[in-house]
Amino acid sequence: MGMVDISGKFEVEREARARGVIRLRRRTLNAIKAGEVEKGDIAEAAKIAAIMAVKNTPLLLPYCHTLPVTGVDVNVQTVRDGVEVEVQVKAVARTGVEMEALCGVSAALLCVWDMVKALEKDESGQYPHTEIRTVRVAEKHKGGAPEHHREKRRFVVGYVTVSSSRRQGDDPAGDVAERLIKNAEHSIRRYWVSDDTEQIKRVVERAVDECDAVVVSGGTGVAPEDVTPDALRQLFEKEAWGFGMLFCLASAQQVGSASALSRSTAGVVKGKPVFCIPGSVGAVRTALSRIVLAELDHWIKQARG
Template sequence: MKEPTPEIHKKDAKKSFSFALITISTSRYEKYGNPSFPYEAEDLSGRAMKELLEAASNNVSFYRLVPDGKDEILDALFAALDSSADIVVTSGGTGLAPKDLTIESVAPLFEKEIPGFGELFRFKSLEEIGTSVILTRASAGVIKGKAVFCLPGSPNAVKLALSKIIIPEAGHIVRHVRE
């Protein structure tokens, strides 16, 4: 028997989803507090995510800007997981600086890791930023039946991750997470 093609495997997947976006940036948080939308905080990455998702017929149902702190990241993450969002995307805090705590905060909660996401993201980023791609710890996993993606904070990084990986695979991922 022939293996199903990726197109057949994805054909019954839902096409539009609700996303929760969390931007992690102490400097932006100190300047803008807790805005309702990315454009209120000059959050270029948050704005890029929102625009890409909505252009692909998805909905952004949750947005939060938080400082680089484990408690703040986890509070926002738990609120996003309790929201109506199908998928949670964080931006920022995935580097190697001492203040970069996103991965330390989120990854221990992964019930299942999605290692292929980080690997593919770094592979696709290689063309854009060269070998400095090794500085990102972008990752993904499943928490409470929802896919959670942890992205770097740069607008180019979120554009690449969403347009080339997350949006094209959203239906496939959500279907498998919910099975």
């Protein structure tokens, strides 16, 4: 049970439109049209409620991803037997925005109910006529993948664990990496090597020969035994300094200033990208899901030239 891993999906334009109706008494509709509702403007309040709900959808739905919403359009109008609300949500994201649109509609309709409840109650304080109904997704759309992702390919990713203690069957960070790589529809080959410069170089060269890209995890700190970046720099034909900077920035959001202790980097070895990241579970998840897998096709194409 948990959130679905969407790291293997592309960020594309997403759009969803949801709609719903609240059935109201005739006298309530007349009061709305005449602007005589005691609490104020129904339409404006409902629009605010919808926008707030869209932005806070992950707080209401525990397994819903937090998405970078780029636009919300809300339309509130009276219909024959009630008030109809339509919410359109746009985002550039890895998953759809239909839940955001549905939350927006639901919150707006509840807001309408709250605004007019004094008019809707009968003599006993009940709501025999009021009903929220037909809340549904009217339509949703997804744009195409970015230009350099149009033809997604499946690659073989080598994963090298650098550790004097971790081995097959006792490598939780490597197991996380395997799940992420397979979820992105790539295959993985795993390797283990001790914290020794020459051994690291030999295993990484072997992985480069057998794979399309290589992730080397562990030994990136500042302790005397942390030699992985030093070993890889002896193999790099070119070093991508920006990778380490981007990883440090992403990692800082998780572990704070401790991210500065990492010497993460990336480079090209024999025309293939090699990524050097810390060996913790959190660091592996951050590096793969937010950086490596998101641009793997692009990395490989650029490295090959």
